[in-house]
Amino acid sequence: MNQAQQLADCAQEVQRPRIGPDALAAGERVRVQPQLVSSPQAVELLAEWLLAPARSKPVIVISIASGHDEAWIDAPRLAAEIGDQAEIYLIPTGKASWALADRLPARTEVYGGAGRLYPVGTDWMSDPCRAPLRFAWAATGGPRATDALLDDVLTLAPVDRPEKTQPSSQAQVAASVARPGLADSDQAAASTDAVHQIPTDPAAELSKLQLLRREKDRLGTRLEETETALTAVEADRDRQRERCVKVDQRRRELEKELKAARARSVPDGLDEDAFCDPGEQFCHEVYLAWARRIPKSEKAARPLAPYVIGPDFLPSLKVIEGMDRAKVVDVVVEVLTGFRSPGRDLHPLRMDSGGNSRAVVRADGAVCWRVALQKGSPAARRLHFWRSGQAVELSRVVVHDDMTP
The missing domain is CATH 3.30.2310.20 (RelE-like)
Known part of the structure; x- marks a missing residue:
């Protein structure tokens, strides 16, 4: 099943509410499956919704790269894993993405296959770092950008506190061992300390530690990739800036040459004041x-x-x-x-x-x-x-x- 069919199936699960002034005024939204935003009217309404202080859920906007029909970022997977924690929209790179960029604060646009999570509130409008852009330069970068957007959503979502578990039989036995030289009351306190100090399941604790280490390595790799991409973008920007300076300088030189050529090719008084009318x-x-x-x-x-x-x-x-x-x-x-x-x-x-x-x-x-x-x-x-x-x-x-x- 291709991505377009997956999006169509997702769209049939719930009735899609319209984005509009009534919804904005009410400040209430239901979960919206991935929707394609391409018409000028839809772009205008999406921009109003992103900028609305009354919005109560984060919004993910995923761009479709120029010349492609499907997004590199996996929108159906995001919809399945995020549930009702955020809304998801797709926008083609081109007239639609540039029109949306014109209506949003500087450095908060999305285009070229990238995706961005727009948090609730208005802080991101003055601080674009609160709405980071997740790049996918090609289809191979789609899974990494998808993971990054999932992390962004989970970072904003409230974290449930784990319920207290009963100590295992191993911990209870360890806590019940009497320590020499302690009175009965001290023995009870020592037993309580032992219950909290001995892991209830050492294998599970080791597994958690391994997961944390893998997550640390993954984040480190992502950071290196981001820094490499940023360095390449900055280098390209510097090259383009230098080229623009040279082109502008050459343009001025050619204008001077043209003006001088005109002065040489036409005798004084031939062009001006030749006729009364x-x-x-x-x-x-x-x-x-x-x-x-x-x-x-x-x-x-x-x-x-x-x-x-x-x-x-x-x-x-x-x-x-x-x-x-x-x-x-x-x-x-x-x-x-x-x-x-x-x-x-x-x-x-x-x-x-x-x-x-x-x-x-x-x-x-x-x-x-x-x-x-x-x-x-x-x-x-x-x-x-x-x-x-x-x-x-x-x-x-x-x-x-x-x-x-």
């Missing part, structure tokens, strides 16, 4: 940029598409400060020729921030598009333009957070 001037700059950027062998294949300048476009260039006009002209050339530079993030403008939101469409059927002029900050500039077939109307230059067409 601002619209004709901008079209002139677009044509010159197209002539410079598109090789002569590709000009026939990449002509400028028909376009018009909208009424708000040129005024927006004056309002938006800190934007190189030549950069705007270059991006307009890319839009009109279909040329794709890396990092432009060309996409239709949406009605809202929802993942399934429709594109903004004008009454005449034209679709509003959005392309990056800059990146990396809320004030980064964007170009909005309308497209109907091959025809383009330049709309506005805006900052990143301005979604007005």
Whole structure:
């Protein structure tokens, strides 16, 4: 039986309650068998439940690694061994896991095949160490991560006190042996001491000691594996950081070279103030940029598409400060020729921030598009333009957070 069938069988044992405001307000939950959380609504409700102070049970969230249909961590085994001590949810790595991460405090997300136990209360929100992430880098790491999550649950569960057992016959006999030189009252006290000092079952005590030693060795191995994995992650992070620094430095160098090349290729006064009409001037700059950027062998294949300048476009260039006009002209050339530079993030403008939101469409059927002029900050500039077939109307230059067409 595969894991998916096991989860389905578990799901039939109890009726699954919905996660929602009513349940959160009541502060009461029944045991939930492993459930798959993938829709935006389910992710939103799970995030609310994890952050709810009224939650009375720990919650285990297990991620399914990208490109896989089943989790490496054994969710059915956790459900069988944990019982009603915690709730269990499964979430695919991707849009669902990133949406959940956006709604949780920093360093409390779960993704890539790992699992995390979220305790009750709110302490874990400010101290992520209270909700440790248990990694499973591949299917072979699933059993170890499963054991770790079981230990996490048992650590939070109350420990039952063992009932006092009657002393064995061996202990009673040992306690009844009289010690020379003691009075009768002292003999009784010595007998009582002997009952508590002699193990009731030496074999059982030895077995417990062996179990403790094995557990100590297992925990030591896990600690070494965790430290090794952490060292590898930190080393990879340092390599990526160094690479980003080099890439950024190279980008700045190329921008300087491009600016210098533009200055050398165009005589002074040729691009600016060639026309009295601002619209004709901008079209002139677009044509010159197209002539410079598109090789002569590709000009026939990449002509400028028909376009018009909208009424708000040129005024927006004056309002938006800190934007190189030549950069705007270059991006307009890319839009009109279909040329794709890396990092432009060309996409239709949406009605809202929802993942399934429709594109903004004008009454005449034209679709509003959005392309990056800059990146990396809320004030980064964007170009909005309308497209109907091959025809383009330049709309506005805006900052990143301005979604007005």
